[in-house]
Structure formats: structure tokens, C-alpha cells
Amino acid sequence: MAGGSWPVGGGEVGAMLRAWSGAETPLGPPPQWPERLKSTLQLVLASPTPMVMFWGESGLLLYNDAYAVIAGAKHPAILGCNLLDAWPEVTDLHDEVMRTVFAGGSPLSYRDLPLVLHRNGVAEDVWLNVDYSPIFGDSGVALGVLAVVTETTALVGAQRERDAAEQALRRREQQLAQVQKIGKVGGLEVDLRDGFRNRRSPEYLLIHGLPPEAEHESHEDWVRRIHPQERSMVESHFRETVLGTARDYQIEYRIVRPSDGAVRWISALAQIERDESGRALRLIGAHLDITERKEAEAQQRLLMQELAHRVKNTLAMIQAIASQTLRGATSLEAANETFSARLAALSRAHDLLVAGQRANAPMAGIAESVVGLQGDAQRFTIGGPDLVVGPRPALALTLVLHELATNAVKYGALSNQTGRVALSWRVDEIEGVSHFRLRWQESGGPPVVAPSRRGFGSRLIERTFPSQGARSESAFLSTGLVFTLDAPLDALKDGDGENDPG
Incomplete structure (x- = not known):
């Protein structure tokens, strides 16, 4: 019922x-x-x-x-x-x-x-x-x-979604960390809502020379790491940017890396998140070590300055060659021939400088480039220690040797079929100072006669090494010309002064 x-x-x-x-x-x-x-x-x-x-x-x-x-x-x-x-x-x-x-x-x-x-x-x-x-x-x-x-189906599903999202986030963080490592980019996050609360990525710590426990370093720790000459400027710029309305932050500055005391250049790029009133909430940024770029820029500036200086010196050298050639020429044709030959020697000297390291030239290369273009190389004996000559002395020595070889072909040992030239150089110690000594000696040629006026080479030597204690001498012996040059070794290495060769 x-x-x-x-x-x-x-x-x-x-x-x-x-x-x-x-x-x-x-x-x-x-x-x-x-x-x-x-x-x-x-x-x-x-x-x-x-x-x-x-x-x-x-x-x-x-x-x-x-x-x-x-x-x-x-x-x-x-x-x-x-x-x-x-x-x-x-x-x-x-x-x-x-x-x-x-x-x-x-x-x-x-x-x-x-x-x-x-x-x-x-x-x-x-x-x-x-x-x-x-x-x-x-x-x-x-x-x-x-x-x-x-x-608990809904809860488990939600938890699984959260787990999947967290795993995806971890994968993205790992990928980001890998990208940062490959690109050498240091990531950082700064909570700006109440002071400065920092979080640094492993690559950031590596760039700044910090240990892993410095992941949450204080704002003051960062400021202390900035190079003393830039510390005030960098911190002021940072605070002004945060307190202002800008959303982009960018600056380049130096740090003293705690791990090894090295000075490194840092490029900081960041974006600032703000609320509706413009108050800063969070900064997300990246740091790059740009030390190599800065050094390359400095080297480029140095090279540009040296290029400008080299062009100036070359133009002055050409002016001097033209002036001295025209003063000693007997005719326009002779002046043209002599001037062209001297410019060719100058050009070969520049080829040596371009091929050399840091715009220097080896002494053996200077000798061989001049001698090899003046006649039969078998008629020359060349010898001397390995020696690198500075840019300005290299130009002068090239022109001097060219002048000697040209005169030998016209009037001296190379004007017949039997004459020879011995070119040698050495370094001697005189009263504790190293001296470069060059000797050009001709033999087997016709009798030589001293010229009535000082030659181009002597005047070039004087203008290349002014006040450097350098001297040259030409002896017109019955056996042939003997030319000697004596100069402090430092003058040949660092003789790239601002003195006008003309």
C-alpha cells in the first residue's frame, strides 16, 4: 500500500x-x-x-x-x-x-x-x-x-588547466631564458608600486657579475654598482623617468662588475606599466653588455682621426715633393718625370702601410719595394734585423731610398752593368739610447761628384725628424756614394708627428 x-x-x-x-x-x-x-x-x-x-x-x-x-x-x-x-x-x-x-x-x-x-x-x-x-x-x-x-571533476579540470598553463608558462620562461642566454640579454622586473622590488634573470646576473642569491638585489645594490663618474646621472634619470609619464626607458652607462672589478658598458631598455592615473606599477626591461660595441666605436673614432691625420700628412708630403722638385728641375719635362717617380714611390709606401699592422711598415718591406722597382734585384745586397717603422718615417724612408736608387740609376752604381748597391741597417746602443742606423753604399760605378746643392733626401730627413736628433750624411767617395742615416729608434717608431714636411 x-x-x-x-x-x-x-x-x-x-x-x-x-x-x-x-x-x-x-x-x-x-x-x-x-x-x-x-x-x-x-x-x-x-x-x-x-x-x-x-x-x-x-x-x-x-x-x-x-x-x-x-x-x-x-x-x-x-x-x-x-x-x-x-x-x-x-x-x-x-x-x-x-x-x-x-x-x-x-x-x-x-x-x-x-x-x-x-x-x-x-x-x-x-x-x-x-x-x-x-x-x-x-x-x-x-x-x-x-x-x-x-x-571534483570541475575542480580537477580547472587544476589541470592551471597545471597546463603553468607548464606552458614554465616552457615559455625556459625558452625566454634560453633566448636570453643565446642573445646575451639580461631580463629584469621591478615592482614600482611601493619602492623598488627587483627580480633579475640568470643572464642578468651573469652580465653584471652577480651570484645567484642576488636575484632580488636592492635598488641601492644596483646604484652602488654603477661607475662613480655616472652614478648620480644614471640614478637621477631613472627616478625622473619613473616619476614622470614616459613609458619607455633607455640609457647606456658603465658598471664596475663585482665579480672581477671589470668596467663594462650596459645598455638598458625597458617599458614602464602605469595605471589610469599614470602612476608607475611595474618596469620590464632588458640589459645588454655593449662593451665590445663601445670599444669598437672608440677604435673607429681613433681610426677616423688617424685617417684624417694621415691624409693631412700625405697632402703636406705631396706639397713638399712638388715644391722641392720644381725648385731643382732644369725643365718642365724633367720636373714632370721626377715628380711622377716620387709620387709612385709615395704610393708604394702607402701600399706598405695599408698591408702592415696598425698602419706601420716593416723595414725590409720598404727596402725591397723601392729596390725591386729600380732595376735588377741581383745587384742589391739587403740586410738588417726585423724592424717595424711608424707611418710617417716609413713614408720618408721610402722616398729617400727611392731618391737614392733613382740617382744610382742615373749617375751612380746602377748606371752601368757592373755596379752594386749594399743596403743595410742595424740598431746600436749609444749612452743607453737605441739608435737606428741605415747605410746605402754604392760600388763598381763611375766616379761620382758631390752636387752643388743639398739633395731632396737630406731635406726630407730634416723635415721628417725635426728636433729628434736624426742626421744624415752623404760621402762621395772614389768607390761610390755612401749615404748614412742615424736617428733615435723611438723617432722611427713614433715619428708620426704633426710637423709639416714641406
Whole structure:
């Protein structure tokens, strides 16, 4: 007979149970069920927490409205059914529960238990927190199992999304760190909401010569690392930028690296995030070590200055050659021939300088370039120690040797078929000062006669080494010309002065 007064309340499930006639389960009408079953089920029906009872050995399913939501489309068909018939897709789990909790009298608990349920007609991944407890009778024998069930599917899904997002973030951070390492870019973040709270990337720490524990160094630590000559300017610029309205921050400055005391150039680029009122919230930036670039720029400036100086000297040298050539020429044709030859010698000297290191030239190269273009190289004996000559002396020596060789071809040892020239140089110590000594000696040529005026070479030597203690001498012996040059060695290495050769 339907329409009993028990259970009291219990929502939809309670109403269904009150409407049962007794034929729905082997237990008969609900009001006649065992008192322990009724008292326990009354508590279950009144609870807002999802609860289900497995009663007896077959695990008769009795639950509340909250559990009905978890059961999905299986409710209400499974109310009063045997456990294994109601949930065949999780038979192994329920066999374990009945063995351990019902037969063994021991509780079981699971957290975020992954299951595949067919509660809505299709396989569905579900996660549950379940606590199983035995329901004991007065004799201490288990009469059933009470399960408190909480579905955590949404929480697990959200956690998985968070985990996936965190993993993706970690991968991006690792990729960013790798990119920073490859590009040697140091990343930094500064929280500007309340003072300066810093976070530095590993590459930043490497660039600045800092240990790993300096990841959160203070603002004052950064300021102390700035080069003393720029410290005030750099910090003032930083504070003014933060307190202003700009969103971009850029500066180049020097630091003294703590790890080795080296002075390094830093290029800082950053963006400042601001709120609607313009107040600075956060700075995200990158630091680059631009020391090599700065050194290259300085070297380029030096080279440009040296180029300008070299052009100036060359033009002055050409002016002097032209002036001296025209003063000593007997005709326009002779002047043209002599001037062209001297310019060719000057050009060859420049070729040597370009080929040399730091615009210097080897003495052996100067000698061979001049001699090799004046006749048969077999008629020359060349010898001397390895010696590198500075740019300005190299030009002068090239022109002097060219002048000597030209005169030898016209009037001296190279004007016949048997004459020879010996060119040698050495370095002597005179009163603690190293002196360069060059000797040009002709032999086997026709008798030579001293010229009536001083030659081009003598005047060039005087103009190239003014006030340097250099002197030259030409001896017109019966056996041939002997030309000697004596100059402090430093004058040949550093003789690239600003003195006008004309």
C-alpha cells in the first residue's frame, strides 16, 4: 500500500520512497524497514552533502537528492537497485569496497578518484572524493556501507588547466631564458608600486657579475654598482623617468662588475606599466653588455682621426715633393718625370702601410719595394734585423731610398752593368739610447761628384725628424756614394708627428 508517512522530508527521493508500495525492493514497504536502516537513511536524506548507502550483501542503493545529481540520467532508475547492477562500469571499485568496508569493517577513502561513468548514456571522465564507512548493527556486524561523495571533476579540470598553463608558462620562461642566454640579454622586473622590488634573470646576473642569491638585489645594490663618474646621472634619470609619464626607458652607462672589478658598458631598455592615473606599477626591461660595441666605436673614432691625420700628412708630403722638385728641375719635362717617380714611390709606401699592422711598415718591406722597382734585384745586397717603422718615417724612408736608387740609376752604381748597391741597417746602443742606423753604399760605378746643392733626401730627413736628433750624411767617395742615416729608434717608431714636411 502506497502513501506511507516515512521517511520524513528528504526532497524528491524522500517523496519517491513514501510512494513506494514495497514491491520495489526485497525489503518491503519503507516504513517496515529495519530501524538501523531507517535511522541512517533519514540522516542521509536530510543532508545537503551527496550520500549513498549500500545496504546488505547485494549493496542495495539508497541515496539523497544531492547524490541524484551525481548519478545523472541513471536516477531514478538505480534507486533501490543492487550496486553492481546500477554501476557495472566500476565493478572492480565496488567489489573492493564491499570486501574491505562491508565484509572487513574497515573504512576506505579516495581523493580525486578517476572513474569512467556512463551516467548520461556515454562514457564520461569523472573525478570523485569518496569516504566509505561501515554501518554497524547492535551486534557489531556490518549491515551496509555509507558513502559520502563529492564530485571534483570541475575542480580537477580547472587544476589541470592551471597545471597546463603553468607548464606552458614554465616552457615559455625556459625558452625566454634560453633566448636570453643565446642573445646575451639580461631580463629584469621591478615592482614600482611601493619602492623598488627587483627580480633579475640568470643572464642578468651573469652580465653584471652577480651570484645567484642576488636575484632580488636592492635598488641601492644596483646604484652602488654603477661607475662613480655616472652614478648620480644614471640614478637621477631613472627616478625622473619613473616619476614622470614616459613609458619607455633607455640609457647606456658603465658598471664596475663585482665579480672581477671589470668596467663594462650596459645598455638598458625597458617599458614602464602605469595605471589610469599614470602612476608607475611595474618596469620590464632588458640589459645588454655593449662593451665590445663601445670599444669598437672608440677604435673607429681613433681610426677616423688617424685617417684624417694621415691624409693631412700625405697632402703636406705631396706639397713638399712638388715644391722641392720644381725648385731643382732644369725643365718642365724633367720636373714632370721626377715628380711622377716620387709620387709612385709615395704610393708604394702607402701600399706598405695599408698591408702592415696598425698602419706601420716593416723595414725590409720598404727596402725591397723601392729596390725591386729600380732595376735588377741581383745587384742589391739587403740586410738588417726585423724592424717595424711608424707611418710617417716609413713614408720618408721610402722616398729617400727611392731618391737614392733613382740617382744610382742615373749617375751612380746602377748606371752601368757592373755596379752594386749594399743596403743595410742595424740598431746600436749609444749612452743607453737605441739608435737606428741605415747605410746605402754604392760600388763598381763611375766616379761620382758631390752636387752643388743639398739633395731632396737630406731635406726630407730634416723635415721628417725635426728636433729628434736624426742626421744624415752623404760621402762621395772614389768607390761610390755612401749615404748614412742615424736617428733615435723611438723617432722611427713614433715619428708620426704633426710637423709639416714641406
